[in-house]
Amino acid sequence: MAYRDLREFISQLEKEGDLQRIKAEVDWNLELSHISKLNDEKGGPALLFENVKGYSTPVFCSALATPKRLAIALDLPRDLSVMGVAREWMHRTMQKKIPPVEVATGPCKENIDKGDKVDLFKFPIPKYYKKDGGRYIGTTHAIISRSPESGWVNLGTHRMQILDKNHAGIWMIPGKHVQLHLKEYEKLGKPMPVAVAIGVDPTIFLCASAPFPPGESEYDYIGALRGLPVETVKGETVDLPIPATAEVVLEGEVDPIALRDEGPYGEYSGYYQATFPKPFLKVNCVTYRNNPVHWGCTTGKPITDIHILQALNRTALLWTDLEKMGLPGIKGVYCPPETGGYFTAIISIKQLYAGHARQVGTAVVSCPSGAYSTKLVVIVDDDVDPSNLSQVWWAIGMKFQPDRGTDILKRGFSSHIDPSLPIEEKDTTSRMILDATTPFEWRNEKKPTLITLDEEVVERVKRRWGEFFPSKTF
Ligand SMILES: Cc1cc2nc3c(=O)[nH]c(=O)nc-3n(C[C@H](O)[C@H](O)[C@H](O)COP(=O)(O)O)c2cc1C
Numbered sequence: 217m218a219y220r221d222l223r224e225f226i227s228q229l230e231k232e233g234d235l236q237r238i239k240a241e242v243d244w245n246l247e248l249s250h251i252s253k254l255n256d257e258k259g260g261p262a263l264l265f266e267n268v269k270g271y272s273t274p275v276f277c278s279a280l281a282t283p284k285r286l287a288i289a290l291d292l293p294r295d296l297s298v299m300g301v302a303r304e305w306m307h308r309t310m311q312k313k314i315p316p317v318e319v320a321t322g323p324c325k326e327n328i329d330k331g332d333k334v335d336l337f338k339f340p341i342p343k344y345y346k347k348d349g350g351r352y353i354g355t356t357h358a359i360i361s362r363s364p365e366s367g368w369v370n371l372g373t374h375r376m377q378i379l380d381k382n383h384a385g386i387w388m389i390p391g392k393h394v395q396l397h398l399k400e401y402e403k404l405g406k407p408m409p410v411a412v413a414i415g416v417d418p419t420i421f422l423c424a425s426a427p428f429p430p431g432e433s434e435y436d437y438i439g440a441l442r443g444l445p446v447e448t449v450k451g452e453t454v455d456l457p458i459p460a461t462a463e464v465v466l467e468g469e470v471d472p473i474a475l476r477d478e479g480p481y482g483e484y485s486g487y488y489q490a491t492f493p494k495p496f497l498k499v500n501c502v503t504y505r506n507n508p509v510h511w512g513c514t515t516g517k518p519i520t521d522i523h524i525l526q527a528l529n530r531t532a533l534l535w536t537d538l539e540k541m542g543l544p545g546i547k548g549v550y551c552p553p554e555t556g557g558y559f560t561a562i563i564s565i566k567q568l569y570a571g572h573a574r575q576v577g578t579a580v581v582s583c584p585s586g587a588y589s590t591k592l593v594v595i596v597d598d599d600v601d602p603s604n605l606s607q608v609w610w611a612i613g614m615k616f617q618p619d620r621g622t623d624i625l626k627r628g629f630s631s632h633i634d635p636s637l638p639i640e641e642k643d644t645t646s647r648m649i650l651d652a653t654t655p656f657e658w659r660n661e662k663k664p665t666l667i668t669l670d671e672e673v674v675e676r677v678k679r680r681w682g683e684f685f686p687s688k689t690f
Pocket residue numbers: 355356370371372373374375376387388389391392393394424425426427428513515522526
């Protein structure tokens with residue numbers, strides 16, 4: 217079932233007992249984010265704050281903080297793991313892309329503020345962490361831009377800080393697609409038209425924050441994930457396709473040259489990223505639904521909402537890229553939420569020839585979705601579930617030999633959010649491929665023999681379990 221909008225997703229969560237409406241008054245200034253963060257740490261439900269101090273409209277938070285809610289977002293069996301949801305994502309998006317369809321109008325046009333009427337403080341935007349530079353209106357949204365050279369429409373999630381009533385700073389990591397579009401506008405000497413859709417069907421956000429290859433529109437993959445095209449409307453002031461059911465849409469332009477200070481911001485690494493000058497959106501028009509729901513994400517230290525959802529979309533895209541490259545024997549892929557879905561990738565393979573494990577390791581750091589930020593690739597045999605970190609540690613402890621199993625690569629595509637890189641040297645990263653497989657070329661008699669329990673005895677023991685432990689059930 218595809219959700220037409222964020223509201224249908226929220227209703228579904230409520231039907232499944234996975235939503236808490238918070239009716240007590242909550243301050244947008246730190247209190248809201250801290251409730252959400254502590255709730256995520258306890259594995260609590262999604263939250264709808266209905267009484268935000270000084271505002272009459274709600275804020276939705278903690279939305280995708282559990283594997284079950286990822287499954288609800290994609291309408292999959294509720295007991296799937298993050299890796300299981302990612303596998304289904306890959307299957308759906310590899311089948312057929314479904315482009316968006318334009319409709320005449322939509323609920324996002326219920327209210328329209330232009331010119332002097334634009335006021336970003338009209339919405340209950342949280343300040344998430346004490347040292348944040350301000351209130352972040354863009355955490356769970358899609359920034360829509362179009363390449364002036366090729367016409368390619370991109371959707372990306374990039375944090376946005378309110379700078380004043382009609383300006384918001386945007387952190388576009390160099391090499392990310394919206395930044396490539398901005399560079400094209402710079403060559404033309406023109407401002408870049410932008411629309412920002414906040415409060416959308418969860419597949420739109422999940423795809424906007426996923427590393428699809430350049431030149432491809434996230435809209436086509438969102439359609440594939442939903443099994444239905446996204447309905448879009450034209451902007452009031454920009455000629456861009458905008459999800460018709462978005463709660464709030466900011467329309468405006470980004471000057472390719474002008475910069476304003478943005479930050480600090482409590483990033484998903486668990487550390488603040490310092491203030492520095494960045495491009496910003498001049499908002500010329502805001503359209504919004506009646507009683508708009510603001511969707512926010514707390515980011516910050518793992519593991520909460522953002523880390524789980526990034527683990528999903530990074531795992532799904534990396535797995536897809538490896539399959540598209542025609543690499544045989546890939547059994548599982550996992551970008552753990554412990555490292556925010558970035559920096560680390562664990563792949564299990566059924567080795568088919570000598571050198572296979574290293575081929576997979578280098579493919580991970582070279583493919584479009586794996587190149588960015590990855591510092592550690594762990595390759596394990598197919599007797600290890602890559603999403604079970606205890607099993608992964610077993611493989612590292614027992615199968616890995618440092619001189620044989622380690623390769624260091626230099627000058628890779630880094631994440632500027634990586635706190636291990638010094639501030640003045642954030643542009644590239646080194647990487648390690650850690651091959652924790654038993655070498656394929658070892659002859660069978662040289663291979664260590666894995667201990668497995670005797671199946672017949674296991675069956676017998678299970679049948680008689682109650683005799684051995686009469687007072688316990690485990
Ligand atoms: C909640 C959230 C916030 C994010 N903030 C930023 C950001 O501020 N800057 C950035 O470049 N990427 C950010 N990302 C990651 C990008 O969304 C991701 O790299 C995406 O692939 C970018 O879009 P693109 O592939 O079209 O370039 C964020 C992701 C999430 C889930």
